[in-house]
Amino acid sequence: MTSSTGLTGFTGFLVKRFLQAIVVLFLVSVIVFVLLHLLPGGPARAILGPKGTPQQIEHFNHQQGYDRSLPTQYAMYLKRLLTGDLGDSFKLNSPVFDLLKQRLPKTLLLTVLSTALAVVIAVPLGLLQAVRRGKASDYALTGLAFLLYATPVFFLGLIMIILFAQVMPILPAEAPQGETAGELLGDFTGLILPVVTMAFGIVAMFSRYMRSAVLDNLTEEYVRTAMAKGQSNRRIMVRHVLRNALIPLATLLGLYLPTLFSGALVVESMFNYPGMGLLFWNAAQGSDFPVLLGVTLVVGVATVVGSLLTDILYAVLDPRIRSVA
Numbered sequence: 001m002t003s004s005t006g007l008t009g010f011t012g013f014l015v016k017r018f019l020q021a022i023v024v025l026f027l028v029s030v031i032v033f034v035l036l037h038l039l040p041g042g043p044a045r046a047i048l049g050p051k052g053t054p055q056q057i058e059h060f061n062h063q064q065g066y067d068r069s070l071p072t073q074y075a076m077y078l079k080r081l082l083t084g085d086l087g088d089s090f091k092l093n094s095p096v097f098d099l100l101k102q103r104l105p106k107t108l109l110l111t112v113l114s115t116a117l118a119v120v121i122a123v124p125l126g127l128l129q130a131v132r133r134g135k136a137s138d139y140a141l142t143g144l145a146f147l148l149y150a151t152p153v154f155f156l157g158l159i160m161i162i163l164f165a166q167v168m169p170i171l172p173a174e175a176p177q178g179e180t181a182g183e184l185l186g187d188f189t190g191l192i193l194p195v196v197t198m199a200f201g202i203v204a205m206f207s208r209y210m211r212s213a214v215l216d217n218l219t220e221e222y223v224r225t226a227m228a229k230g231q232s233n234r235r236i237m238v239r240h241v242l243r244n245a246l247i248p249l250a251t252l253l254g255l256y257l258p259t260l261f262s263g264a265l266v267v268e269s270m271f272n273y274p275g276m277g278l279l280f281w282n283a284a285q286g287s288d289f290p291v292l293l294g295v296t297l298v299v300g301v302a303t304v305v306g307s308l309l310t311d312i313l314y315a316v317l318d319p320r321i322r323s324v325a
Contacts, residue, residue, distance in 0.1 A: 153263050
C-alpha cells in the first residue's frame, strides 16, 4: 500500500512538472516571437539591412508571412518550430537548425567537461571548509572563492593565455578546430585552457554552496543520532552528510544552465572554440538575427529541460519533495 501510494505521488509529481515545463516552453516561444517583431524596423528591415528596397521588404514580408495578422504569424512560427525550421542565416547562407546541430554538441562537450571538473574540485573544497569552519584554511579558501567569483571569465581566460601560452608556452592559446566532438577530444591539450577557465568560474559558486549545505546538514538530528551510535566522523560525513548535501547541488546544476552558456560564450570567443557561443558572438557582430534568435530559443529550451530533469532527480533523491511539490 505504501509503495503504491509513493508511486502514485511520484507519478503525479512528474505529470505536474511536465505540464509546467510545457507552459514555460510555450512562454519561451512567445518571448522569442515578440523579440523577432521588436527588431529595429521589423524583421524584414533587420534582416535585409538598410539597403533593402521597399519592394524587397514587401516581397520578404509576403514570403515569410509577416504581412498577416500576429496570431496567424505566431501559428506559422510555431509550426515551423515544431518541424525544426528556425529560419536561415543570411550571413552564412545556411539553415539555422543545421548550424545549431553542428555547434551544440561542441558546446555541450565544453560545458560537461568544465562542470565535471568544477564539481570534482568544489565538492571536496566545500566539505573541507565546512569541517574546518572558522579556521585559517576556511578563511583562505573562502577568500579564494570570493576572488574567483568576482573575477570576470574573460579576465581568467586572459591570465590563462598569458601564463600557459606565452610566459610558459606549454599549452596552445587556440582551442581545437575539429568538426565533431570526437575530433575535439583527439586534441585534448587544446581543450585544457578553455575547460579550466570555464571551470574556475563555476568552482567558486559550487564550493560556497557545498559548504553551506554541509553546515546545514551537520545540525540535523540524524547526525547527532549517528554520533550517539558511535559512528566515526569519516563515516558520518561520507555516508550521511555528503549524500544529503549533494541534493541541493543537483538543483543548482540545473538552474545554472543560462550562466554556463554565458560563460561558454565568453570562453569560446576568447579561445576561438567552434561552439554555439562563438556562433552567437559572430552573429551578434554581423547582426545575423535569425541565428541570434535561434540560439536564444535553444538556450531557453535547454534551461527548461534542465530544470525539469533537476526536479525529477531531486524527487528521486529526496522523496519528501514529492509530497510538498
